[in-house]
Amino acid sequence: MIEDVITEYPTTYDAIVIGTGISGGWAAKELCENGLKTLVLDRGRMVKHIEDYPTMHIDPWDFKYRGKQHENDLINQQTQSRLWGGSLTRPASKHWFVDDLKHPYNEVKDYLWIRGYHVGGRSIMWGKQSYRWSKMDFEANKKDGHGVDWPIRYNDIAPWYDKVEEFIGVSGQNLGLSQLPDGKLSDPMELNCVEKDLQNTLDNEFDDDRxxxxxxxxxxxxxxxxEGRSNCQYRNRCIRGCPFGGYFSSNSSTLPAAERTGNMHLRPNSIAYEIVYSEVSGLATGVKVIDAETKEKIFFKASIIFNCASTLATASILLQSKSKRFPNGLGNDSGELGHNLMDHHYAVGASAEVEGFDDNYYKGRKPNGFYIPRFRNLNDKTDQKEFVRGYGYQGSASRTNWQRAVSELSYGKELKDELLKPGPWQIGMTGFGECLPYHENKVSLNYDILDEWGLPTLDIDAEFKENEMKMREDMRDQAVAMLKAAGYKNVQGYLGKAVPGACIHEMGTARMGHDPKTSVLNKYNQIHTVPNVYVTDGACMTSSACQNPSLTYMALTARAANHAAAAFKKNKTS
Structure with missing residues (x-):
């Protein structure tokens, strides 16, 4: 067998960061600001803030087919278009989502892997919902026996939540709730009149911390x-890329901060596929990369490796990183690498029509709605017999617009006059439920089906189980109960199919823990047995909580990067 020809890059970096999304951007910023010469790799094309957002200013009527997706354009994005009625792959944003034929994976059970391969990753397209996890979330595994105990507690990460919130800018309102800790928040956006009405209903009609x-x-x-950003302009075109930097993305915020130090070398079109381990030193020595365009293989050397490629890609890289010491993947003494895959379950909730507010309207396109934090299994009063853990809701109220004319049977002047008036109010809410960490929910390498670069594809084998299904029934029933308590009309509950991956909050596969026998990473996100390799994206998560996880990824990354920088400087001076 002829060995692959691999070019060894002559420079040895202080650190290499794999990935430029939510976590990778933060790793780059913190390492560079600490003075480390850092190579930042992304498998996708370059995206520069502002100049590479092609649809940022295009109005709906200027798109072909008025922004709808022609069926012929879906051939290469069948998986990416399965979510949210295909809205992600419409012309305004389809360029951010991968070609499924070029980047295949294998669904052992139904799984939606929603991806964006470009500099900035999904930080360009994310929903921006930013909630701290609570003391309860970091203690849940130990308390109820599901999964393994987190090696950290809320107080370990709280200062890093502070740092991240102040840098990225998080707007909202502090409530003094134990299940949703207060943060360093800027001015909240305003609820509209119907959202305030439901808020009053929960205050007056329920006595369970709702x-x-x-x-x-x-x-x-x-x-x-x-620096380099201005306030949100309420355009609600966030998924296209924001030229104002109104919302946080790696492209508008962390990567420019890293670049300003002069310590970052950003290399796009670089597919990391193996972290090289030295049997002599017991450490990683660098990263093997395939140039996505030329298919040249290159070995980059560094003292520290941060794997931030996103949960499933990180699992793939670690599983491919085999050696005599680690025949089943780098740091996989526990056998847990690739296992304990989680995602939030949703597609469940309720909607209603609202009367009595016809003389109220709102201005602008607020890119935000309301949030109802977890109110189940908090204490003896709220504990449930049917399921453990809990859920929250996200939702909004709005008025319908001219699009209601689709079902109108009138025409002419009367129709035009009617459509100039705002339509009736409607409200809806969707639940986001916690998924337990199940060992059998896993990913593995498939060497029979290779991608365009000759790399193994991923088999994804995951499902929601009885606890999640019982929780979902309560999520629907309580959404209906809240809307009915408010006196709204035509309340409709719904309980859709729960497909892992659909929430785009994939977590697990390289979990943190106390014991190397049952986990992959230690309390600082280092691989237990290869301490110069850090994993700080969703792969590191030990449980899923029910809050959106991105803020926690960022806080963990900032904490780990500063730990790595301090150790590096100490080693250089000792």
Whole structure:
């Protein structure tokens, strides 16, 4: 067998960061600001802030087919278009999502892997919902025996939540709730009149810690200054890329901060596929990369490796990183690498029509709605017999617009006059439920089906189980109960199919833990047995909580990067 020809790059970097999304951007920023010469790799094309957002200013009527997706354009994005009625792959944003034929994976059970391969990753397209996890979330595994115990607690990460929130800008309202800790928040966006009405209903009609608040989102508000960014303009075109930097993305925020130090070398079109381990030193020595365009193989050397490629890609890289010491993947003494895959389950909730507010309207396109934090299994009063853990809701109220004319049977002047008036109010909410960490929910390498670069594809074998299904029934029933308590009309509950991956909150596969026999990473996100390799994206998560996880990824990354930088400097001076 002829060995692959691999070019060894002459420079040895202090650190290599794999991935430029939510986690990779933060790793790059913190390492570079600590003085480390850092190579930042992304498997996708370059995307420069502002100049590479092609649809940022296009109005709906200027798109072909008025922004709808022609069926012929879906051939290469069948998986990416399965979510949200295909809205992701419409012309305004389809360029951010992968070609499924070029980047295949294998569904042992139904699984939606929604991806964006470009510099910035999904930080360009994310929903910006930014919630801290609570003391309860970091203690849940130990308390109820599901999974393994987190090696950290809320107080370990709280200062890093502070740092991240102040840098990215998170707007919202502090509530003093134990299940949703207060943060360093800027001015909240305003609830509209119907959202406030439901807020009052929860305050007055329920006695189980049920609270409605405006969403906490990574959008700039208030008077704080953020270099190169300005406040949210309420355009609600976030998924296209924001030229104002109104919401946080790696492209508008962390990567420019890293670049300003002069310590970052950003290399796009670089597919990392193996972290090289030295049997002599017991450490990683660098990363093997395939150039996505030329298919040249290159070995980059560094003292520290940060794997931030996103949960499933990180699992793939670690599983491919085999050696005599680690025949089943780098750091996989526990056998847990690739296992314990989680995602939030949703597609469940309720909607209703609202009367009595016809003389009220709102201005702008607020890129935010309301949030109802977890109110189940908090204490003896709220504990449930049918399921453990809990869920929250995200939702909004709005008025229908001219699009209701589709079903109108009138025409002419009367129709035009009617459509100039705002339509009736409607409200809806969707639940986001916690998924337990199940060992049998896993990913593995398939060497029989290779991708365009000759790399193994992933088999994804995951499903939601009885606890999640019982929880979902309560999620629907309580959404209906809240809307009915408010006196709204035509309340409709729904309980859709729960497909892992659909929430785009994939977590697990390289979990943190106390014991190397049952986990992959230690309390600082280092591989237990290869301490110069850090994993700080969703792969590191030990449980899923029910809050959106991105803020926690960022806080864990900032904490780990500063730990790595301190150790590196100490080694250089000792």
């Amino acid at each position: 609270v409605l608040t405006v969403g906490r989102v990574a959008h700039l508000t208030g008077n704080a200054m953020h």
